Amino acid sequence: MQTEYIIKAIDAALAAGKEILEVYYDPNSDFQVERKADQSPLTLADRRAHDTIMNYLRDTDYPVLSEEGRHLPYEERSRWDTLWIVDPLDGTKEFIKRNGEFTVNIALVERKIPVFGVIYVPVTKTLYWGEPIAGAYKMEGVALRDGRSLEEMKAAALRLPCAQTNESFVMVASRSHLSAETADYVEQKRKMYPHVELVSVGSSIKICKVSEGVADEYPRFAPTMEWDTAAGHAIAKAAGAEIYQVGKEEPLVYNKLDLLNPWFIVKRD
Numbered sequence: 200m201q202t203e204y205i206i207k208a209i210d211a212a213l214a215a216g217k218e219i220l221e222v223y224y225d226p227n228s229d230f231q232v233e234r235k236a237d238q239s240p241l242t243l244a245d246r247r248a249h250d251t252i253m254n255y256l257r258d259t260d261y262p263v264l265s266e267e268g269r270h271l272p273y274e275e276r277s278r279w280d281t282l283w284i285v286d287p288l289d290g291t292k293e294f295i296k297r298n299g300e301f302t303v304n305i306a307l308v309e310r311k312i313p314v315f316g317v318i319y320v321p322v323t324k325t326l327y328w329g330e331p332i333a334g335a336y337k338m339e340g341v342a343l344r345d346g347r348s349l350e351e352m353k354a355a356a357l358r359l360p361c362a363q364t365n366e367s368f369v370m371v372a373s374r375s376h377l378s379a380e381t382a383d384y385v386e387q388k389r390k391m392y393p394h395v396e397l398v399s400v401g402s403s404i405k406i407c408k409v410s411e412g413v414a415d416e417y418p419r420f421a422p423t424m425e426w427d428t429a430a431g432h433a434i435a436k437a438a439g440a441e442i443y444q445v446g447k448e449e450p451l452v453y454n455k456l457d458l459l460n461p462w463f464i465v466k467r468d
Contacts, residue, residue: 202349204259204307208283208317209328209352210344211255212303215248215287216321217342219303222247223294223321241267244294248287248303256283261307264454266426273456281309284453286426290402292375299323300374300401306429311452316433318403327359327407329437335359335410359438360412360467367394371405371414373421380420380462388416406431409465410438417465420445425458431465440467 222228222244249267256263264276265285276282283305288294290301299322307315317328324342329335336356344352368388372381377399389395398414406428408414432442432451442451445462 207255208305211252212305212317212319215251215303216319218247218251219244220321245288252285252287284308284426284429293401302402304403304430306433308453311454313429313433316430318430327434329434331437335434335437359410362412367396368392369396369414371398371400371408371417374399374401376421378421381418384418403431406435406465409440410435420462423460425453429453
């Protein structure tokens with residue numbers, strides 16, 4: 200992937216994070232929560248992050264599929280060999296709860312496969328990015344790139360996976376969307392391993408935890424959309440993990456007719 204596009208996506212994520220935090224920390228903000236057609240929440244921060252990212256990506260060679268943008272018919276999208284898939288604010292429910300567990304997700308997808316991803320956690324200023332050839336990275340305390348080159352950023356970052364082997368079998372699960380099927384799956388694992396630890400966290404941070412090696416699996420037996428997983432999927436692949444469809448050893452694919460993901464499990468190979 201072109202280095203300039205990686206830098207552009209990273210800058211877009213950092214800039215969107217700045218816009219989100221301005222709303223998040225505004226003492227006079229009530230987040231102006233609206234409801235979309237599927238009853239999921241939408242805030243001023245979602246809209247500002249979307250606009251910011253579009254300002255960065257609209258002059259690239261590729262179209263953008265964003266959660267908060269206009270979703271074109273599949274007849275047109277099916278002709279896109281390469282596209283950006285974006286969630287300007289993943290974890291809006293966590294944003295509204297003010298627990299900090301929300302992210303900015305930007306992915307580049309080629310022929311239905313994520314080839315690059317960047318995830319930014321604005322509150323902790325934690326940046327993740329990854330591509331298959333160069334690998335996956337985690338960088339703490341990032342608010343701006345400050346003119347650093349990609350190689351300088353890599354030198355200052357941790358290469359993923361970076362965590363030590365867990366004594367327990369660690370699973371991450373959704374803080375706001377833990378389904379009965381996911382709970383049953385966790386109980387199955389408790390019968391297989393002497394020590395199973397379940398950690399609840401919001402947004403695409405869960406995929407990052409598996410990519411880091413902090414967690415062993417992230418089962419998701421509940422609805423998600425392509426923009427929820429595409430960036431994390433690219434990072435996971437670059438870190439030696441994969442996102443498999445439940446019931447088959449096949450990875451998730453993207454820019455489908457139906458943008459709803461099947462149930463999946465993120466795990467290390």
